[in-house]
Amino acid sequence: MICFGESLKLKINMLKEKNILLAVTGGIAAYKASYIIREFIKKGANVKVLMTEASAKFITPITLSTLSKNPVIKDFVKNENTGQWNNHVALGEWADIMLIAPATANTISKMTTGHADSFLLATFLSAKCPIFVAPAMDLDMYKHESTKDNLKKLSFRKVNIIEPESGELASGLFGEGRLCEPNIIVETIENFLLKKAPLKNKNILISAGPTYEAIDPVRFIGNHSSGKMGFALAKRASELGANVTLISGPVSLDSSKEINRIDVVSAKQMFSEIKKHYDNSHIVIMAAAVSDYTIKKPKTQKIKKQNETINIELIKTIDILNNLGENKNKQVLIGFALETENEEQNARAKLKNKNLDAIVLNSLNDKGAGFSSDTNKISIISKSNKVINFELKDKMQVADDILNFVIDLGNL
Numbered sequence: 001m002i003c004f005g006e007s008l009k010l011k012i013n014m015l016k017e018k019n020i021l022l023a024v025t026g027g028i029a030a031y032k033a034s035y036i037i038r039e040f041i042k043k044g045a046n047v048k049v050l051m052t053e054a055s056a057k058f059i060t061p062i063t064l065s066t067l068s069k070n071p072v073i074k075d076f077v078k079n080e081n082t083g084q085w086n087n088h089v090a091l092g093e094w095a096d097i098m099l100i101a102p103a104t105a106n107t108i109s110k111m112t113t114g115h116a117d118s119f120l121l122a123t124f125l126s127a128k129c130p131i132f133v134a135p136a137m138d139l140d141m142y143k144h145e146s147t148k149d150n151l152k153k154l155s156f157r158k159v160n161i162i163e164p165e166s167g168e169l170a171s172g173l174f175g176e177g178r179l180c181e182p183n184i185i186v187e188t189i190e191n192f193l194l195k196k197a198p199l200k201n202k203n204i205l206i207s208a209g210p211t212y213e214a215i216d217p218v219r220f221i222g223n224h225s226s227g228k229m230g231f232a233l234a235k236r237a238s239e240l241g242a243n244v245t246l247i248s249g250p251v252s253l254d255s256s257k258e259i260n261r262i263d264v265v266s267a268k269q270m271f272s273e274i275k276k277h278y279d280n281s282h283i284v285i286m287a288a289a290v291s292d293y294t295i296k297k298p299k300t301q302k303i304k305k306q307n308e309t310i311n312i313e314l315i316k317t318i319d320i321l322n323n324l325g326e327n328k329n330k331q332v333l334i335g336f337a338l339e340t341e342n343e344e345q346n347a348r349a350k351l352k353n354k355n356l357d358a359i360v361l362n363s364l365n366d367k368g369a370g371f372s373s374d375t376n377k378i379s380i381i382s383k384s385n386k387v388i389n390f391e392l393k394d395k396m397q398v399a400d401d402i403l404n405f406v407i408d409l410g411n412l
Contacts, residue, residue, distance in 0.1 A: 013258070014193035015186070016044035016239065021095035021127070023120045024064070026054025028170045029102035029136035029179035033059060036101060037067040039186040048091070049073070050120045052107070075119050088119055092126035097189055100124070101162070102136030102179045105147050111159075112150045132189060134162040136179035138171045162188050197241025198407050204242040205281040206234050207274060207288035207320075209249035211267045215312060216299035225289035226372045227251035229336075229362075232399040233285055234259050240403060245281070247273045249288060267291050267317040274320060278331070283406055285334045286321050287360075293317060325355030332406060338362045347381055357409065358382045360402060380405050 020040050024033045033049070040047050047068040051061060061072040073086050092098070100107065100120075107120070111133075116122040124131065133154060141147060142164065155161050162185055167178040180188075194200060208230020212220040231253045234246040238258050245260045247270055255261045264270045267290045278284065293314040303310065321335050335356045337347040343361055351359040361379040377392040380402065390401055 013043055014190050014197065014239070014241070015040065018045045018096045018193070019094050020045045020047045020189075021050065021091065021098045021123070021129075022047060022068075023050040023098065023100040023124070024055045024059070025052050025100065025102060025104045025107040025120070026058065027102045027104045027136050028058060030055045030058035032179055032182055033101065034063055034067055035182040036099070036185060037064060039182050041067070041069075043186065043190070046070075048094070050091075050123060052118055052120055054104075073119060086119060088123040089126045092123050092128060095127060095129045097130055097132065097193075098124065098127045099132045099134065099185070099189065101132075101134035101185060103133045105135075105137050105141045105144075105150075108133065108135060108147065108150050108154070112153045130160060130192065132160045132162055132185075132192075134180050134185055135164050135177070137164075137177050138169055139173045139175040139177045142177040143175075160192065194241060199237060199283075199403070200241035202242045202282045203245070203277075203280055204234075204237045204283045204285070205245050205247070205274065205277050206230055206237065206285045207247050207270060207290075208234070209251040209253075210289050211249045211270055211291045211317075212265050213267065213291050213294040213317070214298045215295055216301065216303045218302050221291060221293070221295070221314075222250075223289050223291070224372060225249070225251075227253050227288075228372075228374065228395050229376060229398065230285075230287035231255060232395040233287060233402060234261075236396065236399040236403055237283075240407075242283075245277050247277075247288070249290075267294060267320070271318050271320045271323070274324070278324060278327070279329070281331055283332045283334070284324060285402070285406075286324070287336050289336075289338070290320055291317055319354075321350075321356075322354045328355055332357050332409060334402070334406065335359045336362060344379070344381070344387070347379075348385075351381055351383060356383065358405065378402075 022036060024030050037047050048070045049064045049068050049072045051072055051074050065072045110121055111124060116125055151161055162180050164176055165178045165180055166176045168174050169177055209227030210223045210225040212222045214220050227248055234244050234255060238244045246255060247262045247264060250265060262273050264273055270290060294317045296313040296315045324333055333356050335350060335354060337350050337359050339346045347359050347361040359381050361381060363377040374395055375392055376395050376398045378390050378398055380388045
């Protein structure tokens with residue numbers, strides 16, 4: 001069983017964009033469903049609500065529909081005149097989490113015996129996602145051996161029980177049976193998701209964007225990198241439980257407060273910051289488009305427009321990726337390649353020469369892919385020479401593909 005006292009202070013919002021199915025049964029604590037919904041919504045979750053007929057006597061469907069921004073479902077039949085019905089199987093598949101709160105003794109009993117005489121119970125039997133039950137009932141009902149046995153059976157079947165609190169009950173008695181507070185219910189579920197996060201406690205270092213190499217105080221050499229790919233990787237890695245350090249060149253993008261963002265300008269500054277965090281990183285993804293050359297002697301004053309031509313002497317910048325490969329300990333090191341010719345051949349050479357675990361080959365030759373676009377088309381080449389080709393996708397989806405590849409490496 002899960003005790004409400006185990007709730008942790010979380011750094012990462014694990015509920016953002018998660019699909020939460022809240023099932024409300026008929027007890028006086030049903031009114032707290034409105035507060036539970038608001039807690040989930042504040043966390044960025046999507047919420048749908050199921051109600052039993054009895055629960056509608058304690059709180060109206062219109063209240064829960066308004067708060068959840070979705071129609072409330074009570075029965076199998078949606079429209080008797082047209083024969084439309086609510087699909088409990090599809091609803092169970094939609095949910096990332098199913099929460100039954102409050103859960104009455106009657107509903108808990110039927111859950112243990114496999115009854116399906118309500119839409120709520122049929123959905124429970126169809127759900128493949130983690131299920132949480134928050135009991136709420138009077139003291140004697142909660143203490144009864146049949147209720148205790150039923151909760152033990154559910155727990156044995158991997159249903160997560162959020163134990164009720166002790167307090168004043170509707171009957172006037174004082175003791176166990178009071179529904180756990182909404183914020184604690186939501187934190188309990190968030191903690192559960194955090195424990196399951198595939199990148200929990202992993203330190204991920206990500207570079208993003210361009211670097212600018214100063215010619216004079218107002219001019220620079222740079223490139224068209226928008227930073228969107230690196231920022232998408234940082235966002236997704238954070239959502240998967242990682243401790244993310246994002247080192248970014250000059251871009252016009254926002255990042256969440258959970259991400260440790262460090263802004264730099266030049267290749268030299270980027271290398272300096274990366275070196276500070278490299279040794280403590282488990283995964284390093286170098287998505288930045290770092291300048292290959294910098295100005296040998298930048299002017300301290302703005303260059304005036306006088307001559308027809310101007311000569312600027314360039315020198316190589318430090319090869320950051322090569323340096324990281326040479327000094328790699330146990331890090332998983334992922335590089336990026338952007339080629340205009342002999343793409344795969346050049347990417348394979350970079351993979352080998354820089355001691356990478358994999359390289360992500362970007363495509364500039366496909367419509368919709370590239371620096372400023374919101375989409376990208378990539379191939380991932382592993383050091384074992386396996387090539388995985390992906391279709392053109394949104395950069396958030398591309399980030400998912402890259403991180404799934406890293407997770408599947410299995411040596412984290």
